[in-house]
Amino acid sequence: MQPFENEIKRKLRELQDKAKTHHRASKRIREYGNARIFPIGIGYHAVDYSREPREAERFKESANICLHGCPECISIGRKCHLGSFFEKYGISKLVLDELLNSLIREATLSNPSPSQILTALNKHEFVVLKGSCNEQQNCQELVNNLNTQVLELIGQKVNEGHVKFAGHWVNMDFVSGELDYYYMLKVI
Amino acid sequence: MVHVTEENISLVDVDLLVSECIRANRRDSAFAYLVSPFISDFRIPATLIKFASNVINVSDVERISDLIGLLVHYEGKVYVVARSPLDLEQTTIARSFIKKQARILSQLHQRGCEIRFNPRLHAKATVTSQGAVSGSFNLTESGRFFNLEEGHFFPNSQGEPKKRYEKTLAWAKGLFENHSRPLTESDITIVR
Numbered sequence: 001m002q003p004f005e006n007e008i009k010r011k012l013r014e015l016q017d018k019a020k021t022h023h024r025a026s027k028r029i030r031e032y033g034n035a036r037i038f039p040i041g042i043g044y045h046a047v048d049y050s051r052e053p054r055e056a057e058r059f060k061e062s063a064n065i066c067l068h069g070c071p072e073c074i075s076i077g078r079k080c081h082l083g084s085f086f087e088k089y090g091i092s093k094l095v096l097d098e099l100l101n102s103l104i105r106e107a108t109l110s111n112p113s114p115s116q117i118l119t120a121l122n123k124h125e126f127v128v129l130k131g132s133c134n135e136q137q138n139c140q141e142l143v144n145n146l147n148t149q150v151l152e153l154i155g156q157k158v159n160e161g162h163v164k165f166a167g168h169w170v171n172m173d174f175v176s177g178e179l180d181y182y183y184m185l186k187v188i
Numbered sequence: 189m190v191h192v193t194e195e196n197i198s199l200v201d202v203d204l205l206v207s208e209c210i211r212a213n214r215r216d217s218a219f220a221y222l223v224s225p226f227i228s229d230f231r232i233p234a235t236l237i238k239f240a241s242n243v244i245n246v247s248d249v250e251r252i253s254d255l256i257g258l259l260v261h262y263e264g265k266v267y268v269v270a271r272s273p274l275d276l277e278q279t280t281i282a283r284s285f286i287k288k289q290a291r292i293l294s295q296l297h298q299r300g301c302e303i304r305f306n307p308r309l310h311a312k313a314t315v316t317s318q319g320a321v322s323g324s325f326n327l328t329e330s331g332r333f334f335n336l337e338e339g340h341f342f343p344n345s346q347g348e349p350k351k352r353y354e355k356t357l358a359w360a361k362g363l364f365e366n367h368s369r370p371l372t373e374s375d376i377t378i379v380r
Binding site: 143147148150151152154155156157162164165166167168169170184188 | 199203238341
């Protein structure tokens with residue numbers, strides 16, 4: 001067993017113990033969900049602690065989780081600008097990826113028609129086009145198609161704004177080996 | 189084809205250059221023809237340059253020269269056709285404006301862009317492998333944000349826009365290769 005695996009198990013036990021002793025904090029963390037795990041984790045000012053000041057501290061401790069001991073862990077905001085205390089915040093890249101996936105889930109489309117893209121842009125003011133491939137030739141074709149869809153929308157008027165190319169990233173599924181290509185468009 | 193005005197020209201411009209950086213980073217052929225009689229460096233609004241990516245890094249880009257420099261950094265080719273500051277000295281255009289033009293051209297040259305001049309240039313266009321935008325707008329802060337401008341964006345996609353794109357690309361290539369002269373030291377000495 002690797003040392004970081006011990007640390008994950010230790011953290012898991014700690015969370016299970018906390019869930020028994022701090023029912024309310026545990027319940028509220030589940031209610032907040034993935035999408036708001038970051039504000040929970042950064043301290044007192046991020047959540048409503050008016051009823052129980054200690055609760056925010058428990059949130060912070062519980063949400064400061066590294067799921068898999070990834071070497072790409074990063075530190076964010078070592079010092080909170082609203083208080084004098086130091087906040088050590090280690091967050092896993094995997095958690096950040098999950099957070100992003102959670103935030104974009106509803107607006108992510110695979111093989112959409114132009115009208116579906118425009119509907120999503122009208123509804124969410126952004127859309128993420130996703131395509132998956134596993135061979136070089138397929139990938140080139142996929143990237144060309146996604147790129148063409150993006151190009152045809154750049155600068156177009158939607159609602160009171162214009163469509164902007166706002167992001168492009170690539171992920172790989174470690175199990176299947178498939179590459180996922182993402183292109184994000186936003187109305188600004 | 190997208191109608192372009194002062195409301196969306198800078199957005200289209202930035203998106204074309206960012207897309208080109210992505211291509212260059214993939215080692216696909218990437219280039220940009222920047223055709224504009226007048227050129228100056230200007231700040232790109234933060235909303236236009238925000239770009240989420242694990243492929244390219246645009247977080248350090250603040251000005252248009254940074255974005256053009258980034259494309260060169262990713263080994264994209266950048267070709268600029270403009271009016272020479274040397275020629276502009278013979279006109280009534282303010283010396284401070286000519287100095288700005290000489291400064292940005294000198295910077296772009298140092299970053300690795302190929303600069304050429306045409307004394308009769310009036311046309312304006314940005315042409316990359318992804319699309320072409322042409323119209324009334326100079327590559328200056330006024331041309332991108334303040335003046336009332338009009339033009340069109342032809343993506344290199346399919347159908348009529350692709351045909352118009354190919355025509356514009358052929359025109360830009362011809363202008364650069366056959367109808368413009370290369371930069372010499374005397375063109376930008378006004379900056380010193």
